[in-house]
Amino acid sequence: MSLIEISGVDFLYENDNSDRPALQNIDLQIEAGDFAVIIGSNGSGKSTLAKLLNVLLTPSKGEIFVAGLNTNNPDNTWKIRQRVGMVFQNPDNQLVASMVEDDVAFGPENLGIPTQEIRKRVDKALEMVGMAGFQKFAPHKLSGGQKQRVAIAGVIAMEPDCIVLDEPTAMLDPQGRKEVMETVQYLNKEKGITVVHITHFMEEAVNADQVIVMNQGQILHKGSPKSIFRLVEQLKDVNLDIPVAVEVAEYLRQENIDIPDILSIDELVDALC
Amino acid sequence: MLKDITIGQYIARDSIIHALDARIKIMITTILIIALFTIDTFTGFGFFAAFVLVVVLLSKISVKKVLKGLKPILILVLFTLFIHIFLTKGGEVLWSWRFISIESEGVYTGFFMVSRIFILILFTSLLTLTTSPLQLTDGIEYILSPLKRFGVPASELSMMMTIALRFIPTLLEEADKIMKAQQARGADFESGNLIQRAKSLIPLLVPLFISAFRRADDLALAMESRCYRGGEGRTRLHELEFRYYDFIALIIIIILAVAVSFY
DSSP, rough: OEEEEEEEEOOOOOOOOOSSEEEEEEEEEEEETOEEEOOOHHHHHHHHHHHHHSSSSOEEEEEEEEEETTTTTTGGGGHHHHHHHEEOOGGGGGGSSHHHHHHHHHHHHHHTTTHHHHHHHHHHHHHHOOOTTOOOOOGGSOHHHHHHHHHHHHHHHOSSSSEEEESTTTTTOOHHHHHHHHHHHHHHHHHHHHEEEEEOOOGTTTTEEEEEEEEEEEEEEEEEEEHHTTTTHHHHTTOOOOOOOHHEEEEHHHOOOOOOOOOSHHHHHHHHH | GGOOOOOOOOOOOOOOHHHHHHHHHHHHHHHHHHHHHOOSSSSHHHHHHHHHHHHHHHHHHHHHHHHTTTTGGGHHHHHHHHHHHHHOOOOOEEEEEETTEEEHHHHHHHHHHHHHHHHHHHHHHHHHHHHHHHHHHHHHHHHHHHGGGGOHHHHHHHHHHHHHHHHHHEEEHHHHHHHHHHHHHHSSSSOOOOOHHHHTHHHHHHHHHHHHHHHHHHHHHHHHHHHHHOOOTOOSSSSSOOOHHHHHHHHHHHHHHHHHHHH
């Protein structure tokens, strides 16, 4: 069984006047250790999907299993939240304490972990995100990328199987975005943590194991990055920005120039020169 | 400009007073406030003031800084003094002019009250000067925890204080940003009379409140996703720990307080 199994899920917000559900008929499996990227434009339902994985919301129809636990069963809520950590978009609004180490300790404190063990976990988590030595800093003295890495550390300290990142880079400058993406990739590749990364920056999908494209509450495509980026025209139709290298390759292909599937600038350079 | 405001008035130093447990410091302060109100002679105040001075010296915080904390209450103190001098009657008449008279009893009570207020503020400000806000909230939580049985949400209260402290700099920064944005659109925060200036704050406060509510919403979600479910079963990264000198300090204070109030 996959780590995350979503089958036949619909979700409709209460008090929502629109007829269209926020999510419609979602089927998705995410394997343990995978790096899954969900892309979609605003209002495509990707954030709603993220909240379903962490039981912040429960499906209106269908079922979600996380590590074999059904999210519809209220007894499983806290077990699932411990296994699936969430990192949100706004770095300021998810840090609880006025010192970095207290913030990272917040999750383990809630789980009732003994004091010495919390100390170990906090230091380890901060080291994993490259923020060792910032223990005594106040969050408002950190840059956006640093705050977001502290938020990730706060999740890692709970020792989850999976991290769901809901547009963690949307409010960051390019430098911060790079820091966060490197951290996430390190955690996935070196530490074997499953990552579900939600974004509207398509470049961030390049290294994924699985890419899911969402549009209007439905899954439009899922597959490897290469298979997705070949659908340049369709992606443009749903208002997604295509990475420049992919677009250039597509234009060249239209001019009958034989070119392999391209994901990054480097690959394009290799193919052309 | 708004960023430079320090929260609370905590001054970090490496001293015995700083190292005392926050709970003990809160208890000591309470005991001494009660003792202060039982004192009825100037000798008692002199003794008390000397004790406060010793504590200030032990805390390694400069006397000047501690005294600076008295500035905001100066008006209150002067007001109390004048009220007593002119309105409390009794004893010899020292000076009189038509219906106004100053009598010795008034002067005595006036100075008596002023000494009491000064020592009270001086001593309580020492608590916030030597205890970090975080330790203070932890201490309050611990002291309130016996009341949990009667439904007082002690740990939730301390969590609220912690979050409030965490968001003060963030909201100040935001206020600064909104102010600049409104000024860029021609808002004027600096000129006009008091009422006009108060009115001009509306375009600052409305967006600030809206964004604070949005932040609160986000934060609640983030806390829930990190398994926060109230104070029940929570452990702590920083446990408060009583050490032997905490008890020594408490015993000394109790002896002092008893001695002063029976003197």
